[in-house]
Amino acid sequence: MNLLDIRNLSIVLKSATNPILAVDRVSLTMKEGEVRGLVGESGSGKSLLAQAIIGVLDDKWQVDADRFHWRGKDLMRLSIDERKAIISKDVAMIFQEPMACLDPTMTIGKQLTEAVDGEQLSGYFWQKNRQRKETAMTLLHKVGIKQHKICLKKYPHQLNDALCQRVMIAMALAKRPILLIADEPTTAMESTNQGQIFRLLASLNQLKNMSILLISHDLENVTHWTNTITVMYSGQFVEAGTTKHIFEQPFHPYTRALVDSSPKSNRGLPAKSRLMALPGSIPILQHLPIGCRLGPRCPRAQQECVIAPKVTNYHGHQFSCHFSLKDSY
Amino acid sequence: MLIFTLRRLNLFIFTIFLLTLLSFSLSFLFPGDQLINISGQVNATPKQLIVLAEQYQTNNNIFQQYFAYISHLFHGDLGISMASQLSISTEIMSFLPATIELTLVALFIAMLFGIPIGFIAAINHRKATDNIILSISMIGYSIPVFWLGLLAILIFSIQLGWLPSAGQLSLLFEIEHVTGIQFIDILLSDSPYKWQAFQDASAHIFLPACVIALAPATIFVRLARTAMMDVLDSQYIRAAKAKGLSFKQIIYHHAIRNAMVHVIRDVGLQFANLVTIAMVTEVIFSWPGIGRWLIESIFQRDHTSIQGGLLVLSSFIFIVHIVIDFIYAALNPLARESRHGT
Secondary structure, eight states: OEEEEEEEEEEEEOOSSOOEEEEEEEEEEEETTOEEEEEOOTTSSHHHHHHHHHTOOOTTEEEEOSEEEETTEEGGGSOHHHHHHHHHHHEEEEOSSGGGGSOTTSOHHHHHHHHSOGGGOOSOHHHHHHHHHHHHHHHHHHTTOOOHHHHHHOOGGGSOHHHHHHHHHHHHHTTOOSEEEEESTTTTOOHHHHHHHHHHHHHHHHHHOOEEEEEESOHHHHHTTOSEEEEEETTEEEEEEEHHHHHHSOOSHHHHHHHHTSTTTTTTSOTTOOOOOOSSOOOOGGGOOSSSTTGGGOTTOOGGGGSOOOOEEETTEEEOOSSOSGGGO | OHHHHHHHHHHHHHHHHHHHHHHHHHHHHSSSOHHHHHHOOTTOOHHHHHHHHHHHTTTSOHHHHHHHHHHHHHTTOOOBOTTTOSBHHHHHHHHHHHHHHHHHHHHHHHHHHHHHHHHHHHHTTTSHHHHHHHHHHHHHHHSOHHHHHHHHIIIIIIISOOSOOSSSSOTTOOOOOSSSOHHHHHHHOOOTTHHHHHHHHHHHHHHHHHHHHHHHHHHHHHHHHHHHHHHHTSHHHHHHHHTTOOHHHIIIIIIHHHHHHHHHHHHHHHHHHHHHHHHHHHHHTTOOSHHHHHHHHHHTTOHHHHHHHHHHHHHHHHHHHHHHHHHHHHHOHHHHSOOTTO
């Protein structure tokens, strides 16, 4: 059974004159215990998708989906409050810029104890406060912070980014989530700290069988840690499959370009020659091309591309392109 | 925290220094003889003038004159009033507490109503509540205070007769002057009609305090609204939502505290404005405060009183400023530390 099954999720930026379709019918499935990467350029709508899943988008955005199943339960049929209760119980999210995500006027200890779920505690109310503190301590140990006493008394600005992100992960773990959505958890971090955070996430995945949806703009970086990858471009679904397939045999021209543009594949290039990259940049929301949004930048684009291609499934490897690279391998 | 306190203290000393410099230079800038301006001795005989000149070292250079003036200030000697020939420091001590009382009550009322209303407006952003609050605050801000004061007296004192129109306390009550702050004096006194006096004093202060509070309250509404909207838009609120906290929890535990940090900072700035409004209101409500006294001194061309009153009133505003800075530091951990490079 799939943990999360989303089919054709669209997110519209509401506006009186012309509503903008920021995310256009994207599908996403996740199995239990899986680490899935969600990759795309900045502005490709991947953060929006994550925020729509967890339900923290404000009312400027309108979210529609053909199917939204969570562990076999159809969330579309439930009321907003019920949906929120289920999602906030089982799904946790960590964000980019962890320091900005912690309340600057409250100590780490207070914020962490606040995140502890009251239902997990046993005992009378006068015991609960101590239990909460103990839980907060063990949570910090779990994310590899040994000096819990010092850390609990600190304010967010007194810690560095990696520690803040660890605290964010500790908060996320407080609810014992089944799925953790990590929205670019290591941007603006040094590479040693990046490695620490990724290793921590990987160990949580292995030890606690926690599924992780890892959002990133860096395809190469993500490949070390993920089982499967979904690629998005400008709010549209591009390709999904196992990490190996995506990296070695991409079917979609966009994924091909992403893989080719990584420094690793450019290593054999002679000095002072042009690096492989797609021309142009991602379109802004106000001027989206019709049909396949990659069209204007795509090296294989033809007339049919003005009609958005349907998702094709080839041995579990999904892609949406009229002129895929499938036959070229 | 120690460094923070020392920095504020440092700032306080320097500001007071500049204020004394200003008031000292005023004695030269005002028309008339500098010695008479600074001492207030209008009816001094030539003999007394020689003694005064010796005291204020008018024959020496300007630095010595200034230090003589400063030493007079430190001895609590602000000179005597040109109009009444009474010591200015005793006059100020008898008038200042009433102003402190009135302005603090007004500030309290303004904050008590302004800030929560602003928060409510921000939470209901882009809804009818928000628009109504905003337009009412705009109207409140644009009403001139002298007109509002007269209108309030006309309606609540004369037509309805609910509240007294002038003074600090009804003449029926005999309260000993201890601290000068009426409420504390009443509580300290052993009069059998203590509570009646307390009620009467409350009734007296209510109308002027409300009149003063209106304009600052509307500013607080706007400040609180913007601050709250910024906070609600921030990342940590989104993270708190993702944590599964309810809207109430988010507002009470995270949003209000963070919004208050921004609002408190501006409260200090608004206080000077509030004191200015209070000075006008004191005249309208015949409140025995320093504002009315200062305005009267201006009319009487009482240069010595103007210098002294200016010095004391601005020191008071500055002290309130510093107190508010401390409250700000208590709320905001970021402000407590000495930041490098800023």
